[in-house]
Amino acid sequence: MRETALVVAIFFGSLLCWGQQKTDDLPQNYKTVLTDSFVKVIRVHYGPHEKVPVHNHPEVPTVYVYLNDSGPVRLTHYDEKMTAIVRPPTHKGAYRVSAGKRERHSVENLSDLPSDYLRVELPGFRVDDPELEFRGTAPAEVSHDISMTEFEVPHLTIRRIVCVDATPCEVQRPSTSAVVVAFSDVFVSDGEKRTELKLGDVMVVQAHEKLSLSSTGSEGAHVLVISVGDETPVK
Numbered sequence: 001m002r003e004t005a006l007v008v009a010i011f012f013g014s015l016l017c018w019g020q021q022k023t024d025d026l027p028q029n030y031k032t033v034l035t036d037s038f039v040k041v042i043r044v045h046y047g048p049h050e051k052v053p054v055h056n057h058p059e060v061p062t063v064y065v066y067l068n069d070s071g072p073v074r075l076t077h078y079d080e081k082m083t084a085i086v087r088p089p090t091h092k093g094a095y096r097v098s099a100g101k102r103e104r105h106s107v108e109n110l111s112d113l114p115s116d117y118l119r120v121e122l123p124g125f126r127v128d129d130p131e132l133e134f135r136g137t138a139p140a141e142v143s144h145d146i147s148m149t150e151f152e153v154p155h156l157t158i159r160r161i162v163c164v165d166a167t168p169c170e171v172q173r174p175s176t177s178a179v180v181v182a183f184s185d186v187f188v189s190d191g192e193k194r195t196e197l198k199l200g201d202v203m204v205v206q207a208h209e210k211l212s213l214s215s216t217g218s219e220g221a222h223v224l225v226i227s228v229g230d231e232t233p234v235k
Contacts, residue, residue, distance in 0.1 A: 027052050029107075030119075034202050038228045039179050041202050042119040046073060052107035054078060061100040061132050063120040063158070063226060065181050066090040067200045071111020078104045086110070090117065093138035093183050095158070095224065097151060099128045116200065118181060120226060122156070132156075142222050147172065155229030163213045164220035171211040171225070178205050178227040186221040187214045197223075 026042075029052050034041035046052060073087045089111075100121075109115055125132065131153045139146065139160070146162035155176075163169040168189065180188055182197035189195075191210040195203055205211060205225075213221040 070115035
């Protein structure tokens with residue numbers, strides 16, 4: 001009985017603290033790496049078997065971009081009732097588009113492997129839009145060139161680009177502002193300057209910029225380009 005009472009007290013105490021945590025007051029596992037008018041990118045790392053204390057995430061549509069092959073992760077949610085789900089193993093190059101909801105949860109990495117991913121938050125989009133639910137799988141192999149639109153709804157497009165040739169390959173110009181996510185070591189050129197990105201690095205490119213990619217190592221250049229419309233839907 002005493003243990004049950006303690007669990008209940010902790011649970012309701014967590015609910016009372018819901019509104020007290022600032023948006024950016026997150027555990028050290030979460031590092032903001034990019035903030036722009038149309039996007040906010042947070043890099044996330046859970047070490048092997050690491051437990052992350054209860055924290056909040058804002059109510060905002062989000063693209064989760066997975067940077068490594070990881071094991072299962074348990075998420076314990078503190079909403080109207082306490083529930084636990086297990087996120088299955090992720091794969092480098094995969095991603096998930098989520099319509100977004102406010103979350104208060106703790107995290108436990110159940111694996112010997114670390115879990116690394118990006119939270120690409122899209123503050124201009126309407127929360128709970130059913131069109132913003134999608135899972136993009138990692139390519140089976142990246143030994144050939146790929147230039148493919150994998151997800152597209154009004155004001156949001158996600159393209160995968162792979163360039164295996166040593167010669168820089170030109171990328172279709174985004175018609176709107178976009179964020180480039182690197183899955184390999186790559187040079188991104190806009191015609192005026194060349195930027196080197198490592199795995200998990202991100203950069204903003206403006207609409208209609210001329211872009212080209214080239215690899216900096218033995219692995220081909222592999223990126224995800226997340227384009228966001230100038231007039232995003234109002235929440």
